[in-house]
Amino acid sequence: MSSVSEVQAVSEYSVATAVKVENVSLTYRTTFERTPTFKTALVRLGRGERAVKEVEAVQDVSFEVPHGNAVGIIGANGAGKSTLMRMIAGILPPSQGRIEVDGRVSTLLALGVGFNNQLTGRDNVILGGLAGGLTREEIHERYEDIAEFAELGEFIDMPMRTYSSGMFQRLAFSVAVHMDPDILLIDEALSAGDATFKQKAAAKMKDLAANARTMFLVSHALRSVKDMCNDAVWMHNGRLMMHGEPKEVIAEYRKFLKFGEDAYSMEDF
Structure with missing residues (x-):
C-alpha cells in the first residue's frame, strides 16, 4: 500500500462496498502559548513561548460498509467521530491511509x-x-418536495436570519436528503427539532436505505442509532473500538461507560 494519503472516488458500482476505510489516521499540529516562569518572564520581558502539539484525532482506523447499510457512529466527545465523517466526505485529507467512496x-x-x-x-x-x-x-424539479418536507410555509421566502434553530435544521436536512445521494452523511442532525420532525426524518432515512442508499449517522442518541441503523461503529480517543450490529456495539459501549439502558442514558450518551 502506498504511504501517500489518498481519498479515491470510485466512478462505477463494480463492487458492493460503498465506503472502504484502510489504516486511516489524521494528526493535527497546533500551537499554544506556554506560560513562562517568573524567572524566564523577566529575562524575556513576559513574552509567552509558543509550543507545538500534535493531536492524533484518528488513529489507524479500518472498516468497510456495503451499499444499503445505515451506520451509526457512536462515542464520547472528542472520540474522532466527526473528523472521520469529514474525511469520508473528502473535506479533510487523512495524514495516512486510504478512503474509497463509491457513489455520490x-x-x-x-x-x-x-x-x-x-x-x-x-x-x-x-x-x-x-x-x-x-x-x-x-x-x-425538486424544490416543491424540499419546501414541503421542511414545513416552513411563508418563511421559505424570508431571510434565514429570521429562522429559529429548528427551522434552520429542517431546511438543511431537507436539502441534504433530496440531493438523491448514494451516500448520506449526517452529524447530529436529529439532535434538535420537535418529535414530529424527528419521526419524519427517521422515516426518510429508512426510505433511502430501502432504496440501497448508504447512510452514516453520528449521534449521542443511542436509541436513535439502535432504531434506525443496521450497522454501528464505536470510536474512542481516535481509535476504532468495535464495528458490528448496533445492539451488540451499544451494549459494549454502555458497559465501557458503566451506565444502564434507561431512557435518559440511551438518548444523551
Missing part, C-alpha cells in the same frame, strides 16, 4: 454549512442544490 455523497455535517443568512430559504435551497452538484433544472 450528500453531507449534513453541520447544520446549514454554506447557507447565507441574509438570503431567503428559497435562495438557499438553490445554493445548496448547486453545491451538491445539481443543475438548476434538477433543483427546480
Whole structure:
C-alpha cells in the first residue's frame, strides 16, 4: 500500500462496498502559548513561548460498509467521530491511509454549512442544490418536495436570519436528503427539532436505505442509532473500538461507560 494519503472516488458500482476505510489516521499540529516562569518572564520581558502539539484525532482506523447499510457512529466527545465523517466526505485529507467512496455523497455535517443568512430559504435551497452538484433544472424539479418536507410555509421566502434553530435544521436536512445521494452523511442532525420532525426524518432515512442508499449517522442518541441503523461503529480517543450490529456495539459501549439502558442514558450518551 502506498504511504501517500489518498481519498479515491470510485466512478462505477463494480463492487458492493460503498465506503472502504484502510489504516486511516489524521494528526493535527497546533500551537499554544506556554506560560513562562517568573524567572524566564523577566529575562524575556513576559513574552509567552509558543509550543507545538500534535493531536492524533484518528488513529489507524479500518472498516468497510456495503451499499444499503445505515451506520451509526457512536462515542464520547472528542472520540474522532466527526473528523472521520469529514474525511469520508473528502473535506479533510487523512495524514495516512486510504478512503474509497463509491457513489455520490450528500453531507449534513453541520447544520446549514454554506447557507447565507441574509438570503431567503428559497435562495438557499438553490445554493445548496448547486453545491451538491445539481443543475438548476434538477433543483427546480425538486424544490416543491424540499419546501414541503421542511414545513416552513411563508418563511421559505424570508431571510434565514429570521429562522429559529429548528427551522434552520429542517431546511438543511431537507436539502441534504433530496440531493438523491448514494451516500448520506449526517452529524447530529436529529439532535434538535420537535418529535414530529424527528419521526419524519427517521422515516426518510429508512426510505433511502430501502432504496440501497448508504447512510452514516453520528449521534449521542443511542436509541436513535439502535432504531434506525443496521450497522454501528464505536470510536474512542481516535481509535476504532468495535464495528458490528448496533445492539451488540451499544451494549459494549454502555458497559465501557458503566451506565444502564434507561431512557435518559440511551438518548444523551
